Amino acid sequence: MRTHLLAALAILLALTAALLTPPKWWPEGLRQDYYALLGEPVYRPPPPTREIDLGDAETPCEDRDRAWRAAQTVDGVPIAESLLCNPDNPAAVAAFVKGTNNVSPMTLMDTLLAPDAVVKGNDRDGDGDPDEIHIRLEVAELNGASPEIAESVPGYAIAPGIKPGFWVFAPKTRGMATASLIDLAANRMLRAPSPVIRVEAGDTVRVTLENGHYMPHTIHFHGVDHPYVDAEGEGNDGVPQTSEKPVMPGMSRTYEMTPRQTGTMFYHCHVQPSIHILMGLQGMFVIEENRPDNPVQTLNIGAGQVRHRSVHSRAAFDREYDLHYQDLDKELHALPGAANDPRLIIEQAHRRYDVTERSADYFILNGRSFPYTFRESVVVVAPDETVKLRVLNGGAEEVALHSHGHKIRISHYDGIEHAPAAQITRDVVQIAPAQRVDLVLETTNDGLHSYGEGLWLLHDHHEPAVTNDGLAPGGGITAIAYQSYLDEKGWPRPQGVDWTPYFTADYYRRALPVWSPYDPLGLLGEAGAGPAVSLRALLLALVIGLLAGTLILLLRPRRPGPDKGQ
Numbered sequence: 001m002r003t004h005l006l007a008a009l010a011i012l013l014a015l016t017a018a019l020l021t022p023p024k025w026w027p028e029g030l031r032q033d034y035y036a037l038l039g040e041p042v043y044r045p046p047p048p049t050r051e052i053d054l055g056d057a058e059t060p061c062e063d064r065d066r067a068w069r070a071a072q073t074v075d076g077v078p079i080a081e082s083l084l085c086n087p088d089n090p091a092a093v094a095a096f097v098k099g100t101n102n103v104s105p106m107t108l109m110d111t112l113l114a115p116d117a118v119v120k121g122n123d124r125d126g127d128g129d130p131d132e133i134h135i136r137l138e139v140a141e142l143n144g145a146s147p148e149i150a151e152s153v154p155g156y157a158i159a160p161g162i163k164p165g166f167w168v169f170a171p172k173t174r175g176m177a178t179a180s181l182i183d184l185a186a187n188r189m190l191r192a193p194s195p196v197i198r199v200e201a202g203d204t205v206r207v208t209l210e211n212g213h214y215m216p217h218t219i220h221f222h223g224v225d226h227p228y229v230d231a232e233g234e235g236n237d238g239v240p241q242t243s244e245k246p247v248m249p250g251m252s253r254t255y256e257m258t259p260r261q262t263g264t265m266f267y268h269c270h271v272q273p274s275i276h277i278l279m280g281l282q283g284m285f286v287i288e289e290n291r292p293d294n295p296v297q298t299l300n301i302g303a304g305q306v307r308h309r310s311v312h313s314r315a316a317f318d319r320e321y322d323l324h325y326q327d328l329d330k331e332l333h334a335l336p337g338a339a340n341d342p343r344l345i346i347e348q349a350h351r352r353y354d355v356t357e358r359s360a361d362y363f364i365l366n367g368r369s370f371p372y373t374f375r376e377s378v379v380v381v382a383p384d385e386t387v388k389l390r391v392l393n394g395g396a397e398e399v400a401l402h403s404h405g406h407k408i409r410i411s412h413y414d415g416i417e418h419a420p421a422a423q424i425t426r427d428v429v430q431i432a433p434a435q436r437v438d439l440v441l442e443t444t445n446d447g448l449h450s451y452g453e454g455l456w457l458l459h460d461h462h463e464p465a466v467t468n469d470g471l472a473p474g475g476g477i478t479a480i481a482y483q484s485y486l487d488e489k490g491w492p493r494p495q496g497v498d499w500t501p502y503f504t505a506d507y508y509r510r511a512l513p514v515w516s517p518y519d520p521l522g523l524l525g526e527a528g529a530g531p532a533v534s535l536r537a538l539l540l541a542l543v544i545g546l547l548a549g550t551l552i553l554l555l556r557p558r559r560p561g562p563d564k565g566q
Helices: 002-019 028-038 090-098 105-109 311-316 342-352 535-555
Strands: 072-074 077-079 118-120 132-142 166-171 196-200 204-210 220-222 252-257 263-268 282-288 319-328 362-365 379-381 386-393 399-403 408-413 424-426 428-431 436-442 455-460 478-482
Touching: 072 090, 077 090, 090 105, 090 118, 263 386, 263 436, 282 319, 282 386, 311 386, 319 379, 379 386, 386 399, 386 428, 428 436
Parallel strands: 132 204, 196 282, 319 386, 379 478
Antiparallel strands: 072 077, 118 132, 132 166, 204 252, 220 263, 263 282, 319 362, 386 436, 399 428, 399 455, 408 424, 408 436, 455 478
């Protein structure tokens, strides 16, 4: 019996050798001998490229608010033209300039602002603009959990299909947090980043935090000239460990200051700052030069273009933009949507989450990632202009801001102007966390400041920062876009690849080939399924099965037979 099994084993080994292709690590001479004995392997072409269905791609620019883009005057407030796809609401801009207490009821109704969101009072120095400013901020949660539906509410997408949770400061609003009863997206006032605050040097500024959130918060005015305590001796620095107790849910506190120094500053929550700042409780704070007849745009929702600029800005620059960079850890930003019980969220965020193990997965500019950045954060310019860029790095990673086609002058660090001889012109600007830089962009086509008109990228050259969760293109990519390269909707006219895949959620779920826009012939696409099963594979599987069975029979110990002598 054993002899027959050994013979069968030898036959099976021979068949296996005939069916198998010699491995690549065999010496070349041995491989040639093998082919000479058993023949060359048969060539099998690769499977065809699978056809890609993009499904329902989003419209890049919906052009819903075209009337808002025009230069106009609302309640006597001149508002500059916006060539962006998603312009700011001119009624809201007017309310931020005059104060929600001074605009007409019709203008206020065209916003979502509460009547006391931005209250402007006396002109104490008689120079034609109000000097008493009272701002009321709330804390809003974006993409939080709902006890009734699976969808996050209010919804806020940074890119197609990507909805991290945020906590943000927001102007005091009225009405619903969502766009409507049907549309569960957050209304326009509730978004990242927290609004830019603009005041004039010498103004008496009061900022009231009305905390309707489920955890304590404060506001620290980073770099802004403010007293340590207010007139009543209450803490005014926003730091629970040294200055004051935090503002508990349902409570409010008013911070008071009269800033004397101009510049680009920062404000943020100082309760558990390692978490709350990174979750979005942060914004830019700008103190403008004091000039006569200089009512400034007190809030700039979502940053971006400043549509009502200060007297000093209009005298020195042709345009002005606020650029607020942040980076997000998807583990941390998933917590608001993971539970509806505030106690569980607080425990996970403040006791279980380890910020020292944090990794940045999403990178945003003015609250969005590519491709949404091109809807509202493009730096629109024309030839021979001088443009002001105020830049804040609100993330935990450094930003290496690179301008294509231009070299940009650094005029200020952290609100402090450099002497002209110390101002550096370069095409990569390094910005540390919490740092602010003021940049001067000149569009004179001299081969230094500008190479000429075009659609020139502006992006963080820290390579992970141009991805969405590691998939490119994404992150805070935007462009210095000359007006001649924008269409009538305010959408850039690129001369490169088709952007349609980037406006699908499937692309950022890694369900589409990254080069599908480059490759209409499908040469670099996704491989389809190969032949179901070849005859060679079937025979090989049969041989291996028989071989395994034979080995089992050979190695199985023999049972002793019955003792015939009994």
